[in-house]
């Protein structure tokens with residue numbers, strides 16, 4: 001090899017990994033014997049429901065699930081997604097043309113960039129947001145443009161603030177409600193306004209629906225596809241990861257506009273060979289179930305949310321209890337930055353939290369704390385943080 005860098009140019013476009021420094025500090029603390037509690041990662045701590053595991057066990061013993069899957073997905077999987085969308089959201093999906101299995105939402109978010117974007121196109125990305133909304137466009141040679149999620153607008157972007165030249169170059173808009181990391185939810189006509197904006201500017205809306213089932217205080221989240229006109233301009237990416245504690249299983253689906261679903265499918269047939277069919281059957285069982293496992297999980301998260309929010313409010317942090325998703329998003333105390341407060345909480349309380357700026361420039365001034373740790377650890381973390389500023 002000559003002096004050429006090993007990675008392709010597209011890899012060099014990617015931003016540096018922001019957690020590298022904090023990961024070193026955590027490792028050093030653990031090596032020194034400190035009892036570190038991590039609220040840094042959103043990965044459910046309670047197990048996948050037993051009936052889902054049992055379905056996988058049965059299916060994995062059947063040789064007819066072992067061959068290359070069809071990358072359109074098994075009929076039973078697509079029917080289960082269609083049934084779920086009909087029952088839960090009143091959304092009618094044609095299993096033949098409007099549903100493709102995804103190996104997790106992350107795969108789908110990354111690949112829709114390659115399916116929809118040309119070099120020079122703009123992708124409008126929620127800021128703060130799931131990091132792949134910005135790295136995906138970069139890998140496609142496109143330009144991610146952040147749309148600040150404004151606290152005063154309920155963590156929705158101000159569509160009227162998007163400059164006309166940016167809107168003209170934009171091809172894709174990434175939205176996500178209930179939102180990671182802010183906990184923002186849709187309780188107004190935002191989806192209607194987004195659809196009007198997408199129509200006026202010929203933009204594809206990609207709604208990342210990782211959290212519609214994880215909500216609190218009686219709030220029920222809509223599907224983007226429920227909104228009149230949504231099916232003309234967009235797709236939704238549904239994930240089983242957080243819904244059924246299946247993060248390691250890699251199961252989701254891309255649903256919505258048939259032409260857009262077909263473009264995603266065409267790309268995928270050239271990249272992977274579909275989802276293991278035994279897994280498709282287990283995922284279908286989860287979707288067809290009475291959803292009581294989800295209700296139980298929401299009750300656990302809601303209880304933890306109240307413990308953590310209470311502790312943060314006692315030390316004077318400005319934080320609202322979120323109505324959805326699995327995170328508490330709090331303003332840092334005056335005089336601190338995202339990074340300095342994260343470091344202080346690690347150094348003085350041995351609790352790992354995430355700096356808001358890691359999710360985009362508009363996350364500065366906030367920190368994210370995940371509710372996916374067992375109750376006793378969550379309570380201990382809340383106690384330690386409550387003693388911080390006292």
Ligand SMILES: *Cc1c(COP(=O)(O)O)cnc(C)c1O
Pocket residue numbers: 042103104105106107130176180208210239240241242247250251252
């Ligand atoms: C967790 C998460 C994902 C990833 O979901 P997978 O299906 O596990 O890939 C996608 N989007 C958001 C907003 C998430 O929080």
